[in-house]
Amino acid sequence: MTRESPSRRGFLAGIATAGAGAVAGCSTSPLGGDGEGRRGEAASVPPDLVDAVEWPAAPFPATVPESFGADHESRARDLLAAVPADPSLPNAAVAAAIADDRERAAERTATEPSDPWPTEALSARRRARGEAATVRGAYRAATGVDDGSELAARRRAVREDRAALAADLEYRAPSTTAAALAYEPVESLLAACERHLRPTVRYPDDPVAAPFRAGDAVGDVERARAAATDAAGLRDAFRGSRDEPEPRWASLVAAADALDGSVRRTRAEVRRRTGDEAAPVDADLSGTVAQELAVASHRRAETAVGDVERASDAGHHAEAVAEAGTALAAIEARRWAVEGIEEGRYREPPSESSLRSAAERAREAVAEAVDGGDGLASRIALPAVTSLERTADAIDRGYADAGRTQARLRYVALYADAVPAATAFVRERLE
Template sequence: MSRKSSSRRRFLAGIATAGAAAVAGCSALPFGAGEERREAPASLPADAVGPVEWPASPYPVAVPGSLAAAHESRTRELLDDVPTDPDLPNAGVAAAIGDDREQARRRADAEVPDGWPVDVLSAWRRRREDAAEVRGAYRAATGADEGSDLIARRRAVRDDRGALASGLEYRAESPAAAVLAYEPIESLLAECAGHVAPRVTYPDDPVAEPFRAGEAVARVEHARAAISDAAGLREAYLDGRDGATPQWASLVAAADGLRGSVIRTRATVRERTGGEEPFADEDLSGTVAQELVAVSDLRTESAVEDVERAVEADEYATAAVESGVALAEIEAYRRAVAAIRDGEHREVPSESSVRSAADRAGTAVAEAVEGGGPLATRLVRPAVEAVGYVADRIAEGYGSVRRSQAELAYAALYANAVPPAAEFVRERLARGAVGDD
């Protein structure tokens, strides 16, 4: 989940800048390089929106505490190998490494942000990577050449990843159980693959390029952490499950069918809502509706792309989850367009209306989770993250009243669409294959 969670945060940040660029008739106009649409500064109090409480984790078993403990121990071990005030020939490099060490130490000592246990692991992997980068840079600056050792470590991680991936099989009691158990494992396998690739090579002269050396070391350290977590989660899930059987064939068939359902549903909704620009004949400039259409359109397209990517990458558990997300996003888009056509979201936003939108989003999340089962809980995650992101932006003094209200309104629409999307995915998983919809 860490890869998608990080990606989702970047996506939300994109919405908060160039993403909501729709103007008169909500035509999305591109900005020039680095240009953002100017908006009035935020005028909301820091407590106008509170983050939604995270629901119980949908992961089917408890995540072993030993996994996070191992990351923390390794993080502190790496930092302990670096002096507080490094004594190096290059005073500038010494100062930079000292500063980096202090920052990494502060991050290691900080509380882990809210989320699910798999998110705790994600936070610790990033902290472990930071610590490895500091240590790698320090050792390079002292003249230690870790190039050959790094090649061997990278090869070992790649071999471990290949062995785990080839033997995955999606062993579980049912296809639905396999989706929830193996989606985070697929995410970790992809995360490992992304970091173990030698995109940053170890320098021939590490003393001259200590920070590049540190980055190369850190990427392999992160890859090792990711594959360790993947193996740990798989072991925890299968422990004592004598009745677990391979669900590979069912997930492959379901994922391919769900992709087709997503594509057809998007095409149908586009046609029925008026194509690419459903409000081309109206001027929505300056309204919450303008932002709402832009946000919903971006989310829908991004969600459909995530489904395509997962299927093409043979990540079938992820494809099933992303299909549920995409179907909920498409339905939220449809409802947003319908509501605007009924005259909603055209009022001048205020602190009071933003608070009301936040309350509706929180209620929608709670209702989606209640009685919806673990799959619905997993699918509602984007709404929880969206509300939390809006709350963070307001607390930091960013984000307009209009944009905040639009994002909160969309979070509520999305959460309301989660239960039927979850039910659809569950039915298709139960079939193992999808016919015509």
């Protein structure tokens, strides 16, 4: 594979050791000088361009009991069992809609999650459980049952349980790195629980007149309960897999604060060199792979920085650490993308040859980024892995545009190339 230039290695080393995101010197793109992108006769995307994506080792540093998913499935089945497959209701249209919703929910419940990480498989089970509760809530409302008071009581109970868990986290772990990896999904679930508890859909005063609104309200509380249950379960699964570890709250907070500052400084310095615009100024990029790459790299860097700010503002210290790693890698990928464009790359029409070259480069870069099974590297590399998977899905569905596909693959390679240095930088702040 094509390696990064000495100047690029120096920049990455600077991020990992300086701690302030300082940038020095220029670097060249690792993608070679093939230069692809200007609009011409449209190239078709080969259906076998992206093979099945191999996911890295899961970052959660403990075994997730299979019983967690089984409990969600059992709950979903029980909820659906209370709804007839062919409900008899005065309103035939409502009856038909509930029957259709029940069928879809049953199919989702019966579908084994294909997510490669256990924590993501749990997410699929929670979604199925939420849909089942929504169907049951709508059916009960349509039959004249008013669950408003009971739902309010359940919401209060879930809110109390969530608050107790959030207050008792302590981030106990054998190391600060382990704390970041173990408690990020816990924080994410607590945040999801809080979102579902907000009564954005109010249970109707007249459930019969608005059964689907009633169902949505019931489903939200069920999702909140499922998220709180998994948050406590993952916390206990991690802590139960070892002797009572020390609290890592103080060191995790310090690392999250330091990384937040590093992300801000790194973005400011890269913006100074690349500009604030999505595409490089004074460049004729219309209709090119370069334009797609410029816009995508800008959007992803800004989104990643926003995720760090959101996690920090919420006091989700483990999540802030993980998001800082992805933000540093995204900012670096943005810098490399702009520099490559300014050097004249990515401007010729995509071809089957250039598409295959980009796909191979992306696969190699991701494989190298996660080689060794390091959980922190796996977590920071996640955007590259999921982008590859979405690209493969778009190709399978026949929705892939050649230029956009090539730009996405080039971005995956750039991002994955930045993962090792970002991982090293984050680890140093944690240790």
